[in-house]
Amino acid sequence: MYSHIISEKQGIVQLITIDREHKLNALNIELIQEIGREIDRLNKEQSVRGIIITGKGNKAFAAGADIAEFSNFSAEEAKEMSTNGGIVFNKIEQSSIPVIAAVNGFALGGGCELSMACHVRVASENAKFGQPEVNLGLPPGYGGTQRLSQIIGKGRALDMLISAKTIDATTALSYGLVSQVVTIEELMNTCIQYVHNLAHKSPIAIETVIKCVNTMYSENKGFDYEINQFSECFELPDFKEGTQAFIEKRKPNF
Numbered sequence: 265m266y267s268h269i270i271s272e273k274q275g276i277v278q279l280i281t282i283d284r285e286h287k288l289n290a291l292n293i294e295l296i297q298e299i300g301r302e303i304d305r306l307n308k309e310q311s312v313r314g315i316i317i318t319g320k321g322n323k324a325f326a327a328g329a330d331i332a333e334f335s336n337f338s339a340e341e342a343k344e345m346s347t348n349g350g351i352v353f354n355k356i357e358q359s360s361i362p363v364i365a366a367v368n369g370f371a372l373g374g375g376c377e378l379s380m381a382c383h384v385r386v387a388s389e390n391a392k393f394g395q396p397e398v399n400l401g402l403p404p405g406y407g408g409t410q411r412l413s414q415i416i417g418k419g420r421a422l423d424m425l426i427s428a429k430t431i432d433a434t435t436a437l438s439y440g441l442v443s444q445v446v447t448i449e450e451l452m453n454t455c456i457q458y459v460h461n462l463a464h465k466s467p468i469a470i471e472t473v474i475k476c477v478n479t480m481y482s483e484n485k486g487f488d489y490e491i492n493q494f495s496e497c498f499e500l501p502d503f504k505e506g507t508q509a510f511i512e513k514r515k516p517n518f
């Protein structure tokens with residue numbers, strides 16, 4: 265049914281696993297659309313009480329959008345990618361079934377953005393978070409400038425966004441980026457248990473809470489602004505140098 269994700273029902277829990285371990289679960293366009301289709305399907309069925317998103321293996325949740333895929337994109341193609349990806353990330357954020365990110369390693373760029381679109385983030389001790397897009401001559405393009413500021417506050421968000429620094433799980437916990445840090449062995453059981461606890465709460469009340477919280481941010485024009493800024497950068501030399509440097513496994517020279 266899907267080429268880049270695995271989705272399994274385990275009782276009242278739906279587990280979505282990003283299945284590109286050889287590329288550190290980098291998010292290509294089709295993969296993001298598959299997640300979107302699955303979120304739509306689950307929200308129509310309403311047969312599960314919680315959705316867990318994780319990455320295959322013990323090294324990465326997702327190491328970002330697939331740089332090789334977009335390295336030759338025009339501004340127009342970049343805008344389409346960012347807009348369509350944003351629609352999926354909004355679907356996750358608006359899902360009436362809670363979505364939990366089980367962050368099992370690198371959550372960088374689009375990976376960090378995906379985790380932030382989820383309602384709850386639980387990290388393993390080896391998890392690493394960051395928005396390293398400035399290394400590529402870009403800002404984030406899947407809502408990272410907005411959600412990171414919403415979740416950890418403007419000061420820390422700007423620090424992470426402009427420095428491209430990676431933070432470990434303990435720092436992410438102290439920033440409020442994750443709710444809990446557990447060992448890699450405990451990660452899945454902790455998230456599954458989280459969903460089982462939700463089974464004792466009212467689904468309609470949970471859905472209402474999600475809608476109320478999201479309403480606080482619904483007038484935000486920053487997401488559209490980010491999409492435009494992201495795509496315009498694709499016409500600039502820094503983008504060519506940044507992506508080429510990644511592909512050639514060298515440091516960029518801006």
Ligand code: COA
Nearest residue numbers: 286287288290327328329330331332370372373374396397
């Ligand atoms: N897009 C495409 N491919 C990616 C990727 C991404 N975001 N992140 C990792 N990969 C690929 C690598 O190119 C490599 O492929 P290869 O074996 O065919 O050469 C493979 O995944 C393993 O990654 P590698 O870089 O060799 O692992 P590492 O342990 O040395 O480094 C990271 C891990 C996460 C530090 C490094 O992969 C990285 O910096 N990734 C990009 C992070 C990023 O900029 N994300 C934002 C994108 S918008």
